[in-house]
Amino acid sequence: CALPISLVATWATAGLAMSRQARLARLRGAARRLVRAEAGGADRGPEHPLPSHSPALDVLEESLSELDVRVRRQVKDLAKQSRNLMSLIDSLDSPVLATGGDNAVLLCNRAAQDLLGLPADKLIGRDVRLLFTRREVLEMHERARAGEVRRGQVRLTTPGGSRTFQVSATPLPAAWGEGVFGAILVMRDVTELAQAVTVKTDFVANASHELRTPVAALKAAVETLLDGADDEPAMRRRMLEVCGKHILRLEEMVRDLMDLSRLESPDMPVNIGEVDLRDLVEAMHLSFEPACKQRSLRLEFSVEPGLDTVRGDPKLLGLILRNLIDNATKYAYEKTAIVIRITRVDGEGGPMLRLEVTDRGVGIPLAQQERVFERFYQVDPARTGVTSKRGTGLGLAIVKHATKALGGRVGLTSVWGEGTTVWAETPIAPEPSGDQDAQGVAADDDRPLLP
Numbered sequence: 091c092a093l094p095i096s097l098v099a100t101w102a103t104a105g106l107a108m109s110r111q112a113r114l115a116r117l118r119g120a121a122r123r124l125v126r127a128e129a130g131g132a133d134r135g136p137e138h139p140l141p142s143h144s145p146a147l148d149v150l151e152e153s154l155s156e157l158d159v160r161v162r163r164q165v166k167d168l169a170k171q172s173r174n175l176m177s178l179i180d181s182l183d184s185p186v187l188a189t190g191g192d193n194a195v196l197l198c199n200r201a202a203q204d205l206l207g208l209p210a211d212k213l214i215g216r217d218v219r220l221l222f223t224r225r226e227v228l229e230m231h232e233r234a235r236a237g238e239v240r241r242g243q244v245r246l247t248t249p250g251g252s253r254t255f256q257v258s259a260t261p262l263p264a265a266w267g268e269g270v271f272g273a274i275l276v277m278r279d280v281t282e283l284a285q286a287v288t289v290k291t292d293f294v295a296n297a298s299h300e301l302r303t304p305v306a307a308l309k310a311a312v313e314t315l316l317d318g319a320d321d322e323p324a325m326r327r328r329m330l331e332v333c334g335k336h337i338l339r340l341e342e343m344v345r346d347l348m349d350l351s352r353l354e355s356p357d358m359p360v361n362i363g364e365v366d367l368r369d370l371v372e373a374m375h376l377s378f379e380p381a382c383k384q385r386s387l388r389l390e391f392s393v394e395p396g397l398d399t400v401r402g403d404p405k406l407l408g409l410i411l412r413n414l415i416d417n418a419t420k421y422a423y424e425k426t427a428i429v430i431r432i433t434r435v436d437g438e439g440g441p442m443l444r445l446e447v448t449d450r451g452v453g454i455p456l457a458q459q460e461r462v463f464e465r466f467y468q469v470d471p472a473r474t475g476v477t478s479k480r481g482t483g484l485g486l487a488i489v490k491h492a493t494k495a496l497g498g499r500v501g502l503t504s505v506w507g508e509g510t511t512v513w514a515e516t517p518i519a520p521e522p523s524g525d526q527d528a529q530g531v532a533a534d535d536d537r538p539l540l541p
């Protein structure tokens with residue numbers, strides 16, 4: 091039988107209203123679950139059916155706007171965290187680069203931009219293989235992309251010159267789970283450290299080499315004596331002379347090494363006091379007279395008038411002058427004069443004392459003038475005029491460090507085959523005021539710095 095049309099219409103309207111209610115209830119539930127998920131799922135309450143009288147749209151709107159507020163807050167927090175993280179990475183001295191799956195740079199800090207000489211916008215997205223030419227870096231990066239951690243030392247050319255870096259390449263894990271997405275390169279500048287290690291290794295190698303010569307000579311002389319030379323007076327005397335000469339050389343080397351090691355230590359005490367320059371000159375005269383006599387050399391001292399005493403460290407000044415004169419007596423031509431000038435000059439920070447020793451002698455080739463202040467560096471160990479006085483190459487290193495300890499500087503001018511002037515300038519310490527005096531003249535120590 092046919093139903094009245096009005097009844098069908100009422101049912102249809104009621105059915106439609108029911109299904110809209112149900113959909114709104116589902117939407118509201120979904121929105122609530124979303125909000126709870128955003129909040130960490132903390133307040134998981136029971137799911138209430140949508141009351142028939144409930145303004146479903148209002149509830150839904152409320153939930154969505156709450157969700158909107160939370161999402162916005164989270165986006166803001168994430169942006170803040172990302173900014174903080176970036177400024178943290180930027181503040182690192184070491185260059186940091188992160189690359190993605192296609193080898194393209196994803197992230198780079200300021201140090202990396204400085205190292206590669208490119209701004210961030212030119213680096214991001216660029217293939218890392220176009221940024222580094224050193225095979226070792228690219229190999230480490232490749233291994234890190236394959237999931238391995240690699241470390242190694244590499245020398246790189248930077249806008250500031252050639253530097254040594256300790257590179258660490260680590261895999262960048264994929265954010266969505268297992269596997270590796272890219273690699274992170276962290277590069278620590280270890281140039282100074284690498285240099286210090288080289289200097290130390292060289293020093294030990296050089297010192298052992300230098301010590302071996304006199305020790306070998308002593309051993310040979312003692313063996314000759316034991317083999318019967320002791321019975322022949324002339325031979326015995328010769329061997330004992332050889333022993334004496336090499337013991338002297340060992341003694342000089344040990345003294346030089348001790349001076350140098352003291353001067354290089356950062357807490358090397360500088361004892362400022364009154365330095366009588368006439369006493370200093372007198373001491374040098376006495377000390378070098380025999381050596382000069384042997385080679386018919388004249389020592390000519392010239393001290394600036396009025397400069398009888400200065401404030402400085404008498405031992406260090408003596409050490410500087412002794413080593414400069416010692417060189418001149420070795421490398422000057424026979425029967426020439428060695429001129430020692432002591433003057434006061436103007437420096438940037440005030441008056442300086444200039445000690446200058448000039449000789450007419452073999453000179454130093456231009457190419458080696460920079461290097462003679464290095465420890466153990468000798469232009470040619472065999473070319474000294476006095477064969478018995480073959481040096482070790484420590485004298486000018488001692489001069490440099492003693493001058494540095496006094497806050498001064500050293501330099502030289504030399505013409506190969508004609509002669510050399512080596513100078514050291516040290517600040518003249520100001521006159522003490524009141525009780526500073528007692529402090530300045532420190533107790534004498536047992537450093538064997540003066541001849």
Ligand code: ATP
Nearest residue numbers: 417421453462468469470481482483484485486510
């Ligand atoms: P040491 O001083 O330890 O006895 P050394 O004299 O050889 O040995 P330095 O005083 O450090 O060592 O000098 C380094 C090198 O510089 C010397 O070996 C020499 O070649 C060169 N040199 C230094 N002074 C002069 C000079 N006045 N004339 C020519 N060459 C010099």
Ligand code: MG
Nearest residue numbers: 417481485486
């Ligand atoms: Mg010397």
